[in-house]
Amino acid sequence: MQLYTPLEIDIIQQDIPYLIEVMDWVKTFLAKPHPDLGRSGVVCPFVPHSLKSNSIRLAVIRAKNLQPQQVEDIVKDYRDIFLQMEPQDRDVGINKAFLLIFPDIESNDAATLIDNIQQKLKPFFVEEGLMIGEFHKHTETRGLYNQDFYPLRSPVPLIAIRFMVEADLPFLMNANNLHLRIRYLEAYLQRFEKNMKDKIKLNTAYQALALAREKLTIENSANSPSEKHTKMTFSCPFIHQN
Template identity: 65%
Template sequence: MQLYTVTEIEQTQQDLPYLIEVMEWVKSFLARHHPNLGRPGPVCPFVPYALKSNSIQMAVIRGNNLTFQQLEEIVKCYRDIFLQGDTKDKEFDIYRAFLLIFPDVHINENFQLIDRIQQKLKPLFVESGLMLGEFHRNTQSSGLHNPNFRPLRSPIPLLAIRFMVDSDLPFLQNPDDDPYLRSKYLEAYLKRFAHTSTDKAKLNTAYQALALAKEQIQEILINS
């Protein structure tokens, strides 16, 4: 049974349009194939089963009167809640996701706020075996199979929390990232998959990318 206070009902009424809009976007875009995707299957291959298993949860975060630090702490709290979540079978954890919706950012078109939070907190999330993705209508992040496709564009700004999967390697070895940061990402990736992944090619690529990052760090230290 679920009981609601008047305040909770009023808050739900305010949040519901944003929840519905994002839910429809997940169903009509992420869970389906797009002709510009560059590969077969849905935009996100995990979403169809996540929808079927009811593994996606959403929250609306109103940020008009919150500082960047306060929003950052809220996202970190959701990280902790996500890690505390329990499933009967751990192999299905990869289908779990939190979508944190920021409608006030949408109204004010301050999309850089979403990017800043994601960039600031990504190392913390990766260290915990998680990924933190930024979505809004102006993101320039391109698809892995088609550089002209923008899979991270959403109707309302949001941050997505999910567990890291072995196919996330390209997002963790970006040569534009600082080598110190890249090294931490790749170490977290290998810690998670070195003894569980059957994709030896990906593991070898990760080890090579980590060795390169460490070489670059050494060069920085020598030249500093």
């Protein structure tokens, strides 16, 4: 049985419209096919199963008077809650998902705040075998199969948390920062390499990791003091070259 205080009821009344709006978007957009998706099936293949198994959890976070660091701390707390909540077994809990709704963040500010939080925290989620996604009206994240489709655009700013799956490889090997790309791919392989059935995808991950490491080695070599000195020496117009 659940008892509510008057203040709790006021909060619930304020949150309910956003919970309903987001769930309606989940059911009518994420869980449905879309003509611009670029492939068959629904926008997010896991959502119908998550709905059927009642595995989605939503939270409304009031961030109006919070600093970005405070919002980050809240999101990290939900990461820990996600890992502790049953089912903890990844195979059983593959459809478990959290949607953290931020109704107080203005639409124009979401592109900065939500995106920055997602980018900053992604390494800490990936290394725990999780994915963190950013959703808002102005996200520029494009679809894998149609670059003119924006599957992460939502009516209310939100952040999604779920378990990493084998199909997430494209989202991990596209990081511009080589250090991050290596961290992501190492975490991915640590999670899946022993039991991965798709050998093509496994080889793709190995190759992407090797390439990222090679590029980083080249960059480090080019930026090393000895390399810079060598470049200066051979480019000096006052030194005669035989």
